[in-house]
Amino acid sequence: MTVGVMWEFFEFSMDWFFGMDMQKDWIVPAINSVKLNPTGANVPIHVDVQSLIVNGETWDLGGYLDIGIVDTMKDLIVNFIGAVVFSVIGILYLRNRGKGKLAASLIPQVRSKQEEEHSSRDQ
Numbered sequence: 001m002t003v004g005v006m007w008e009f010f011e012f013s014m015d016w017f018f019g020m021d022m023q024k025d026w027i028v029p030a031i032n033s034v035k036l037n038p039t040g041a042n043v044p045i046h047v048d049v050q051s052l053i054v055n056g057e058t059w060d061l062g063g064y065l066d067i068g069i070v071d072t073m074k075d076l077i078v079n080f081i082g083a084v085v086f087s088v089i090g091i092l093y094l095r096n097r098g099k100g101k102l103a104a105s106l107i108p109q110v111r112s113k114q115e116e117e118h119s120s121r122d123q
Helices: 002-018 068-097 099-106 113-122
Strands: 024-029 030-033 045-048 051-054 058-059 064-066
Touching: 002 045, 002 068, 045 099, 068 099
Parallel strands: none
Antiparallel strands: 024 064, 030 045, 051 058
């Protein structure tokens, strides 16, 4: 998760400071917002986006142009799923006293000098 968050910081920084488009844009056809509630109540209202005007020019995109939050959230969701999967693999590995082959193949092993010498002689 930490590496994923750092990657999102990197994408944001590249977009903000260097004018890149690493956080891909997304067309959002509708929004739910408390801010747009005409009564001022703290209740979100649903608004279908029917038109978009940027600098006086109408853009026919079919919705609101989101500049990165959807991309960022999708990336973080994938990071979270990966973290959960590898956590479950790790828990199963520990519960089975290290007998699992999948987790064992993913965990780096520190070898003693004798094992290193034996391995180098075998090659």
